């Protein structure tokens with residue numbers, strides 16, 4: 284056991300899942316959760332997934348914690364970190380689960396206590412649901428968790444956090460924050476933006492009713508609606524904080540779509556075929572990776 | 576039983592699924608399948624899903640069939656219909672399963688025998704796999720099947736075909752061909768084009784490797800790869816035959832995406848939030864519809 288006492292700040296989908304997994308996999312002795320939402324605190328208490336719940340100030344828990352995981356909405360991660368800073372125990376590891384890393388690392392650069400080890404993180408796992416009830420212990424099982432420690436971070440702290448995530452069932456990768464943000468813009472942020480757009484475009488069609496859209500959604504549309512049902516606030520923040528990478532991906536996507544559109548207009552079947560054939564291989568590789 | 580003898584032309588995913596379902600649900604006495612692919616015929620024979628299999632010419636089967644369902648790739652539907660025309664039994668119902676309807680109706684307009692009842696159809700059901708082995712009897716269960724009979728079509732023929740599809744477990748809706756093509760452009764064709772584009776854009780990123788794309792696909796990308804693994808030939812044909820509706824949808828989509836892109840660039844969080852919030856309702860309605 285690398286960390287005896289764990290403090291989770293923000294006990295929603297991700298935070299409560301970490302609490303459940305840490306307990307189930309015996310990754311710490313004591314689990315505290317702090318959440319500013321009264322309803323969330325009530326629910327966390329009822330679920331019995333923490334040894335102590337703080338509604339609002341968490342300084343007394345922070346002073347005891349060997350590992351603090353920030354699981355608040357991403358827009359509040361930096362402020363939450365700075366507010367807790369004075370209370371943290373010397374030598375504690377501070378991490379987070381935010382979906383964008385460069386922005387947070389920049390916001391905290393040079394503002395952290397020297398005796399605290401900050402190792403930013405991002406578990407690539409989630410659902411379209413929010414809140415403590417939505418969490419479950421298996422969420423991180425065989426999912427990647429990316430850590431983006433700044434240069435010079437204490438190696439033991441990084442190793443301990445890697446061991447913790449592996450203990451929850453995750454696979455762990457260490458990456459540069461800006462690389463993380465570019466990879467995620469490709470595999471997560473652009474897909475979400477596209478899904479939101481597509482569902483919106485369909486809703487706005489004057490000649491096709493929403494009833495028809497619902498009725499005939501099995502033709503492909505349905506898969507997009509699950510992604511487009513994700514938390515709007517979280518995704519607004521993701522796009523605004525990972526702006527550069529997102530905009531680059533959107534531009535490339537529009538270019539590629541425009542090229543396919545042109546091929547359709549000019550009956551260039553070969554061009555369409557070439558493009559549609561090359562995407563199958565990735566699916567096969569993803570399914571193969573599942574088997575490993 | 577409305578139809579004693581059934582001929583399925585093209586025994587791939589859709590055709591073989593119809594054969595399986597018609598047998599399982601006792602919707603006809605005799606099932607013949609014709610397929611130009613030798614491998615498919617061999618597989619159909621081995622699977623034992625037909626009472627007779629024709630490799631190539633199906634005129635002898637066509638002469639006996641009360642219902643003929645064309646399940647070939649969509650680009651060949653019109654030619655296949657015209658080739659079979661002389662052999663068909665007087666009074667037979669001729670239908671198809673093609674994903675685009677306006678194009679086929681136009682291609683056959685005025686060319687059909689007067690004693691044949693042509694009722695175009697499209698089951699909104701499928702998977703990303705092809706071939707006889709990929710089929711299964713439950714494919715149409717609780718899925719919509721749209722029929723687009725031209726004005727003046729014999730009403731008994733339409734009623735019989737509706738009863739047949741309902742017998743396979745489908746829900747049936749009758750629609751105008753051009754309305755069908757617009758609804759499908761929205762709920763199926765645009766989603767497929769977008770999925771192909773998105774997966775292609777990700778593959779082409781120089782700064783993100785395909786290995787990384789596969790590894791971190793759980794963040795949203797994964798769902799797109801299933802759709803983008805659909806049959807390239809079939810989808811090329813869908814876009815080229817449903818060109819007008821597809822191009823209109825692509826233009827609307829690009830407009831909407833460009834507006835969101837602009838909101839990201841100018842930090843217009845409210846605009847993003849409004850757009851992301853409105854898409855959740857459709858998901859809820861789709862899940863509600865599942866329960867019915």
Ligand SMILES: NC(=O)c1ccc[n+]([C@@H]2O[C@H](COP(=O)([O-])OP(=O)(O)OC[C@H]3O[C@@H](n4cnc5c(N)ncnc54)[C@H](OP(=O)(O)O)[C@@H]3O)[C@@H](O)[C@H]2O)c1
Nearest residue numbers: 293295296297318319320323356357381382409410413414
């Ligand atoms: N959901 C995913 O798929 C996913 C995946 C990977 C990473 N993440 C990241 O995980 C983080 C949390 O996401 P989530 O889906 O778990 O959200 P969630 O279910 O909405 O939970 C967040 C919880 O934190 C509370 N909170 C807000 N501000 C706080 C503060 N200053 N101190 C303590 N608690 C606070 C919220 O209360 P209120 O409701 O009152 O605000 C809420 O109960 C985000 O940074 C997100 O980027 C999410």
Ligand SMILES: NC(=O)c1ccc[n+]([C@@H]2O[C@H](COP(=O)([O-])OP(=O)(O)OC[C@H]3O[C@@H](n4cnc5c(N)ncnc54)[C@H](OP(=O)(O)O)[C@@H]3O)[C@@H](O)[C@H]2O)c1
Nearest residue numbers: 585587588589610611612615648649673674701702705706
């Ligand atoms: N897949 C879906 O999700 C889906 C959903 C709804 C509707 N549809 C429609 O269903 C139709 C069939 O799709 P599918 O997915 O079942 O395709 P499939 O699995 O590829 O099967 C088509 C079969 O028809 C054969 N064939 C080609 N030309 C023929 C001809 N002239 N006479 C007899 N057989 C012929 C093909 O042989 P070869 O391999 O030698 O060409 C193949 O065995 C298409 O029109 C499509 O638009 C598909």
